[in-house]
Amino acid sequence: xxxxKRSFTLSKMLASLDNSSEAGLAKRLRFANSLNSDGRIxxxxxxxxxxSSNIANHETYKFELVLVSRYEEDFxxxxxxxxxxDYVANLSSTSALTSTSTTNTPATKTGLSKxxxxxxxxxxQNFTLIDVKIFLVSLLNAFRDLTLxxxxxxxxxxxxxxxxxDYKSVRLIDIDGNSKGSIQFPSEYISGTKKxxxxxxxxxxPCLEVDLNQVLSMVLMEFILGKGWxxxxxxxxxxxxxxxxxxxxxxxxIIKQVLLENFYSSTSTQTHTTDDEVMTRSVKHIDKAAExxxxxxxxxxxxxxxxxxxxxxxxxxxxxxxx
Numbered sequence: 001x002x003x004x005k006r007s008f009t010l011s012k013m014l015a016s017l018d019n020s021s022e023a024g025l026a027k028r029l030r031f032a033n034s035l036n037s038d039g040r041i042x043x044x045x046x047x048x049x050x051x052s053s054n055i056a057n058h059e060t061y062k063f064e065l066v067l068v069s070r071y072e073e074d075f076x077x078x079x080x081x082x083x084x085x086d087y088v089a090n091l092s093s094t095s096a097l098t099s100t101s102t103t104n105t106p107a108t109k110t111g112l113s114k115x116x117x118x119x120x121x122x123x124x125q126n127f128t129l130i131d132v133k134i135f136l137v138s139l140l141n142a143f144r145d146l147t148l149x150x151x152x153x154x155x156x157x158x159x160x161x162x163x164x165x166d167y168k169s170v171r172l173i174d175i176d177g178n179s180k181g182s183i184q185f186p187s188e189y190i191s192g193t194k195k196x197x198x199x200x201x202x203x204x205x206p207c208l209e210v211d212l213n214q215v216l217s218m219v220l221m222e223f224i225l226g227k228g229w230x231x232x233x234x235x236x237x238x239x240x241x242x243x244x245x246x247x248x249x250x251x252x253x254i255i256k257q258v259l260l261e262n263f264y265s266s267t268s269t270q271t272h273t274t275d276d277e278v279m280t281r282s283v284k285h286i287d288k289a290a291e292x293x294x295x296x297x298x299x300x301x302x303x304x305x306x307x308x309x310x311x312x313x314x315x316x317x318x319x320x321x322x323x
Contacts, residue, residue, distance in 0.1 A: 020181030022174075023047055023067055025151055028182055029175070032149040040142035041149065042162070042173045043070040075171055080139075080161040084219065086120045087127065088226035088234065123167065124228040129263050129289060129322060131167065132223045136317045138169045143208050143310045146172065152189055153180040153209035156216075180209065207309035217307060224255075224293055227262040241297060248294070255290040288321035 018024055026044035029036065033043065045068045054060035078086075112120075139161065146154055160174030183189055183206075190206050226234030237258055244251035264282045296303045296316060306316035 018179075020179050022179075024181065025175050026067055028151070029149055035148045036145060038141070038145070039072075040138065040145050040169070040171060041175070042171050044068065045070060069173065072171070074166075075162045075164050078163050080159040080163055080170065080219075083163045083167070084159070084222055086123055088222050088229065088231055089120055089124075090228065090230040090233070091117060091121060091124075127167065127227065129259075129285075129320070133317065133320045133322060134168050135170070136220070136223075136320075137314075140310055140314045140317060142170055142172050143210055144314070146175070147183075147208045147310070150182045151175060151208070152183045153178055156210050156212075157214075159215065159219075205309060205311075207311060210310065212307040212310070212313055216313060220296065224262070225258055229262075238297070241294070251298075252290045252294050255293055256286050259286045259289055259293075285321060292319065292321055 015021060029041055030044060048066050048068050050064045050066045051061055052064055143154060155174055155178055162171040162173055221238055222231065222234050225237045237254060240254050241251045264286065296306060303316050306312050
């Protein structure tokens, strides 16, 4: 199971039983499972003892304390990191190696079988801007569910989030939150700190402690700019937008071109006059989406604080224009 956690030493096993550990939080989540009606948090059964063998010496065994979660058929073992890797993968660079294969055996240089490549192509072709919004809304709602259930922090750095097979919902599986445990009253989490001299932070708003500034910004950039082009392409386009400086129209033109190629490629190739209305609607939507993404990427009003906490992020993603 993708959500099993292992502790390999006695000290780690004992530490994992603490109330602030992941096992302690799993106990809290079971107690508060009525607040998880949409199932965005993995359902944990509890602790168990597992027996594992040494991969280099199968005659060597060890016992492990494990945290076991319920297996859900609708969710594969594909994590968000792997999903994004497939989403941005540039398949044209591997097509020559995989197209010659008539079986499902992996290509020697890429590890991609024809079936895998077809699945990735289908993902990239069918994933629309609406799907981007649905995915991000599900992710942010999952973060809010943790807060509803009394969890203080979430470690988002490794994107240990399961993605459903239809790519429309997520499930959080890594709930340790740097061993910060559940929300306490009173605490610095609730009251904030008086040590800060930053006026923007002087008004403390309790919210889930999760790194949105680095990770969520990167996720959104790859969703919008990197679809089927690769991470390098997305980073390059982001740099071009930034280097446009005060030339806002030039920066927005770059975004519009990428949006057209990534999400409206079929519309842009149509030449029949009967499709003029469809093209006009598409261009209008691209203009709106480009305005939104430019303000988000450059953190301009009203989205200058969109990565401050999950509630600001929700407000921002709520306003992503859809066709």
